[in-house]
Structure formats: C-alpha cells, structure tokens
Amino acid sequence: MTDPSRIAEPSRGPGRVEMEGLTITFKLPGGETLDAVKDVDLALEPGSFTALIGPSGCGKSTILNAIAGFVEISGGTIRIDRETVTGINPEVGVVFQQYALFPWFTAIGNVEFALKRLRLPKAERRDRAIEALREVGLEDRARTFPGQLSGGMKQRVALARTFASEPKVLLMDEPFGALDAQTRVSMQELLLRVWDMHRATVLFVTHDVDEALLLSDWAHVMSAGPGRIVESIDVDTPRPRKVDEVTEDFLDNRNRIMRLLRPDETGGGAEA
Amino acid sequence: MKPIGKLLNVALSLIGVTVVWWLVATSGLISQELFPTPHAVFIAALELYEDGILFSDLAVSLGRAAVGFLIGASLGILVGLLTARTRLFAYALGPFLNLLRPIPAIALVPVAIVWFGIGEGSKYFVIAYTVFLAVWLNTHHGTAHVALTYIRAARSLGARRTREFFEVIIPAAAPHIVVGLRLGAALAFLSLVAAELSGASAGIGFRLQDARDYVRTDRMFVGLIELGILGALLDQFFVVVGNKLVHWEQM
Numbered sequence: 085m086t087d088p089s090r091i092a093e094p095s096r097g098p099g100r101v102e103m104e105g106l107t108i109t110f111k112l113p114g115g116e117t118l119d120a121v122k123d124v125d126l127a128l129e130p131g132s133f134t135a136l137i138g139p140s141g142c143g144k145s146t147i148l149n150a151i152a153g154f155v156e157i158s159g160g161t162i163r164i165d166r167e168t169v170t171g172i173n174p175e176v177g178v179v180f181q182q183y184a185l186f187p188w189f190t191a192i193g194n195v196e197f198a199l200k201r202l203r204l205p206k207a208e209r210r211d212r213a214i215e216a217l218r219e220v221g222l223e224d225r226a227r228t229f230p231g232q233l234s235g236g237m238k239q240r241v242a243l244a245r246t247f248a249s250e251p252k253v254l255l256m257d258e259p260f261g262a263l264d265a266q267t268r269v270s271m272q273e274l275l276l277r278v279w280d281m282h283r284a285t286v287l288f289v290t291h292d293v294d295e296a297l298l299l300s301d302w303a304h305v306m307s308a309g310p311g312r313i314v315e316s317i318d319v320d321t322p323r324p325r326k327v328d329e330v331t332e333d334f335l336d337n338r339n340r341i342m343r344l345l346r347p348d349e350t351g352g353g354a355e356a
Numbered sequence: 357m358k359p360i361g362k363l364l365n366v367a368l369s370l371i372g373v374t375v376v377w378w379l380v381a382t383s384g385l386i387s388q389e390l391f392p393t394p395h396a397v398f399i400a401a402l403e404l405y406e407d408g409i410l411f412s413d414l415a416v417s418l419g420r421a422a423v424g425f426l427i428g429a430s431l432g433i434l435v436g437l438l439t440a441r442t443r444l445f446a447y448a449l450g451p452f453l454n455l456l457r458p459i460p461a462i463a464l465v466p467v468a469i470v471w472f473g474i475g476e477g478s479k480y481f482v483i484a485y486t487v488f489l490a491v492w493l494n495t496h497h498g499t500a501h502v503a504l505t506y507i508r509a510a511r512s513l514g515a516r517r518t519r520e521f522f523e524v525i526i527p528a529a530a531p532h533i534v535v536g537l538r539l540g541a542a543l544a545f546l547s548l549v550a551a552e553l554s555g556a557s558a559g560i561g562f563r564l565q566d567a568r569d570y571v572r573t574d575r576m577f578v579g580l581i582e583l584g585i586l587g588a589l590l591d592q593f594f595v596v597v598g599n600k601l602v603h604w605e606q607m
C-alpha cells in the first residue's frame with residue numbers, strides 16, 4: 085500500500101487517520117435533530133499518540149464511535165490509510181471505559197477471542213495470548229475470569245486483548261476514568277510501554293489534562309458542543325516522561341489548556 | 357446462609373409446620389376425614405408404597421414431565437434465538453406467540469385430548485406447550501437485549517456473524533435462558549397435573565383425582581406433598597446446574 089505522494093512524509097507506517105468536515109447529527113425522538121459533531125477536521129499521523137480533551141457533551145465519544153464504525157456519520161469523511169471507513173473494522177481497536185471483557189471467557193480466552201481472526205494454529209494462538217498477557221503483567225492470571233479481577237486488572241486484560249489483534253488504530257474513551265489515582269498512574273505507564281512495542285496510532289479521550297500531556301504527542305482541545313477543535317497543542321516534552329518530573333513545557337501547556345477549558349473563554353477563544 | 361444453616365432452616369420450618377398441622381387436625385374442630393393428621397398421611401403413603409403405586413406413579417409423572425419439558429425447552433430455545441436475531445421470524449412469529457402467552461395450559465387439555473387422544477401424546481403436548489412459552493419468552497428477551505458494547509467489542513475484534521452468535525450472543529443470553537428453563541420446569545409440573553386430571557390411568561395427578569372419587573384426603577395429601585418435594589428438588593437442581601453453567605452470573 086505505498087502511495088508515491090506520501091513517501092516524502094516523515095512517518096510512513098500504516099495507521100494514518102484523516103477526518104474531513106466530519107459532521108454527526110443524531111435524530112432525537114421528538115423529530116428534532118442534534119449536531120453532536122460539526123465540521124471537524126483532524127488528522128492523526130501513523131503511530132502517533134493523540135489526546136482529545138473537551139467539555140462534557142462536546143462530542144468526543146461520538147468522534148471515536150464514528151472512527152470505530154459504531155455510529156453513522158452525517159457528513160464529511162473518515163479515512164484510514166486512504167480507505168473510507170464504512171463500518172466496524174478490525175483494523176481499528178477499541179478500549180472501552182467499562183472494559184467490555186466477555187465475562188464467560190477467562191483472561192486468556194478473551195485475548196484468544198481477538199487472535200482468532202488471524203487464523204493461527206491453536207498452539208501458536210495460545211502462545212501469543214500468553215505473551216500478550218505477559219506484556220501487561222498478568223500471565224499468572226490467564227485462567228481467571230474477569231469477575232475475579234480488579235478494575236485495573238480488567239483494563240489490562242482489555243489492553244492486551246485489543247493490542248493482540250494488531251490494530252492499526254487504537255481508540256480509547258476515558259479508559260482509566262474509573263480507576264483510582266494510583267492504579268491510573270501505573271496504567272498510564274503500562275499503556276506507554278505496550279504502545280511503544282506495537283506502535284498503533286492512538287486516539288485517547290480524557291478529561292484529565294495531566295494525563296493528556298503525559299501520554300500524547302498531540303493534544304486537541306474541543307469547544308462545547310457541537311464540538312470543534314479549538315486548539316491543537318504539539319506536546320514535545322521528550323520521552324520517556326515521568327509523572328513526578330514536571331517540566332516548564334508541561335506547565336505552559338497545562339495552563340494553556342486550562343484556560344481554553346474555562347467555560348467563559350472557550351467561546352471567545354474558539355473564534356480567535 | 358451456609359449449606360448447613362440452610363438445611364437446618366428447612367428442617368426446622370418443616371417440623372414447625374407439621375406440628376401446627378397435627379395440632380389443627382387433632383383439635384376436633386375439623387373432621388379428620390377432611391383434614392387428615394400427619395400420621396394418617398404417612399400411613400397412606402406407606403400403603404401406596406406397599407401396593408407399588410407410589411413409585412410407579414412418580415416414574416410415570418416424571419417421565420411425562422421430562423419428555424414434555426425436553427420438547428418444549430428445545431423448541432423454546434431454538435425459536436427464541438430465531439425470533440430475537442432474525443427479522444423474518446420476529447415478524448412472522450412474534451405477534452402469534454404473544455397471543456398464545458395468555459392461554460393457560462389447562463385450557464388446552466380438551467383440545468389436546470381431541471387431537472392426540474387420551475394417551476401420552478396429549479400430556480406431552482400440554483406440558484411442552486407451557487414449557488415452550490416460558491423458555492421462548494426468556495430466550496427471546498435475553499437474546500434480543502445483548503449489551504451493545506459486547507456486540508461492538510466482538511465485531512471490532514474481528515468476529516464474524518457465526519462467531520459473534522456462538523461466542524458472544526449465546527453466552528450473553530445464557531443467564532436468561534437458564535431462568536427460562538427453571539421457570540419452565542416449574543410450569544411443567546403445573547401443566548402435568550392439569551393434563552393428568554382428565555384422561556389418565558396413572559401418575560400423581562391421576563391419583564389425586566382417583567382419591568377424590570373415594571374421598572381419600574389422606575391420599576390426596578400424599579400426592580400434594582410429592583408434588584411439592586419434586587418441584588422443590590427440581591428447582592434446586594436448576595439453581596445448582598444454572599450457577600455452574602453461567603458461573604459469571606450468580607442466580
């Protein structure tokens with residue numbers, strides 16, 4: 085899938101996501117309509133990590149659902165490696181906030197569910213599933229059912245499951261929102277480690293500005309609904325980053341985003 | 357409660373009820389012809405046992421319930437899966453099945469006898485009908501309301517329709533199907549008795565009817581107690597097996 089016009093660009097791996105004029109309108113029961121997302125242009129570089137921040141209800145989840153093929157778009161286009169998204173597609177992995185692990189399968193069963201599409205021989209599938217669990221530090225819990233795992237462990241199995249199917253793009257909708265602060269930090273570090281091994285293009289929705297700046301290459305800030313992107317911040321703090329080493333860049337970026345998120349200024353800031 | 361505690365609870369409660377029963381029956385307020393003592397009922401049971409009737413009745417009734425249940429339950433699961441997941445079946449059968457729901461098994465007995473005669477066929481039919489409706493309804497409901505995130509997760513993990521059906525939809529609906537089976541088993545007993553009350557020559561329901569003709573309330577009580585014990589054991593069986601089968605969702 086080499087496209088001559090792209091060869092000059094810095095990163096050429098798979099997983100480029102392009103949204104142009106993305107508009108998503110919901111039909112409400114009363115016959116009215118609601119623009120959840122309007123005219124959003126956004127491009128994600130292959131293998132990059134992008135955070136999406138914005139006030140509640142601005143359409144972050146809706147954008148993710150559209151890329152995943154869960155909701156139909158009303159206008160514009162979404163392309164992944166120049167192919168228009170038309171529905172749910174295993175090239176796009178999703179990590180859900182409520183984990184969405186299958187409770188009737190063990191941890192390894194959940195990971196193998198994802199591996200089945202690769203049609204590997206059984207023994208190899210098993211090995212790869214164990215390897216995926218090892219990456220998230222849960223190989224000794226392979227036979228445990230999700231009901232017996234803690235929230236953080238469930239989310240680790242969910243990560244292992246999603247990465248195991250080798251998606252080009254990984255969507256995460258506030259994946260650590262339900263976790264306590266400590267578990268959250270270790271999950272963030274783990275995510276960066278696993279992402280570094282697989283290098284999928286990540287789009288990560290969060291309410292937490294620190295989390296966005298810790299994880300991402302780009303942080304896009306959205307205005308109140310119908311959401312548009314009001315500011316895109318290139319987070320060039322060098323990696324590996326540490327939670328306990330706050331740099332000046334970090335603080336600058338943090339202040340900038342905080343100002344944008346203040347309700348009285350989002351409207352004005354958006355037009356500027 | 358722990359198993360021991362539970363057993364103790366059951367035993368104490370039954371002993372208490374038996375004592376009250378005995379007090380009422382021997383108080384002289386009611387004729388013992390109409391309300392026999394626990395002792396009389398025990399003697400009647402012994403009599404039936406010695407005549408070889410007690411267990412043969414039990415076997416006949418259980419056999420009928422089992423055959424009717426198996427037919428009704430398998431059809432119920434099959435049709436439930438179909439009406440929940442395929443439009444054709446939903447539109448073609450949904451309204452009809454919902455019309456059947458309010459028709460009680462007992463109302464079907466005369467029809468069943470005309471259709472299948474007074475042999476085993478009519479009993480199987482009445483029992484299977486009742487079980488079918490309960491199992492169908494629960495299977496349909498559970499299968500139609502599988503959480504959207506499971507379906508989305510399955511598809512974005514690359515599962516195609518067959519795998520989605522067998523590895524996601526069926527397990528997700530399983531707790532509801534088990535509830536349907538448990539309910540179906542209880543209803544199988546209700547309709548069994550309805551079917552046996554007319555046109556049978558053996559079985560617990562027949563024995564109840566037979567005892568009425570001779571005003572043998574002691575024998576009737578034996579039949580009622582049998583039904584109670586069988587039903588309770590069967591229900592426990594479904595709880596235990598159900599909890600094993602759908603271990604991720606305790607009943």
Ligand SMILES: Nc1ncnc2c1ncn2[C@@H]1O[C@H](COP(=O)(O)OP(=O)(O)OP(=O)(O)O)[C@@H](O)[C@H]1O
Pocket residue numbers: 110111112118119120138139140141142143144145146147309
């Ligand atoms: N299925 C739907 N039907 C109708 N309206 C919807 C639907 N899904 C979302 N919306 C509406 O679209 C808007 C954007 O919702 P969305 O869930 O994308 O917000 P969000 O940015 O993810 O918010 P939060 O941060 O609270 O999760 C909201 O006004 C919401 O009510």
Ligand SMILES: [Mg+2]
Pocket residue numbers: 144145146257
């Ligand atoms: Mg959301």
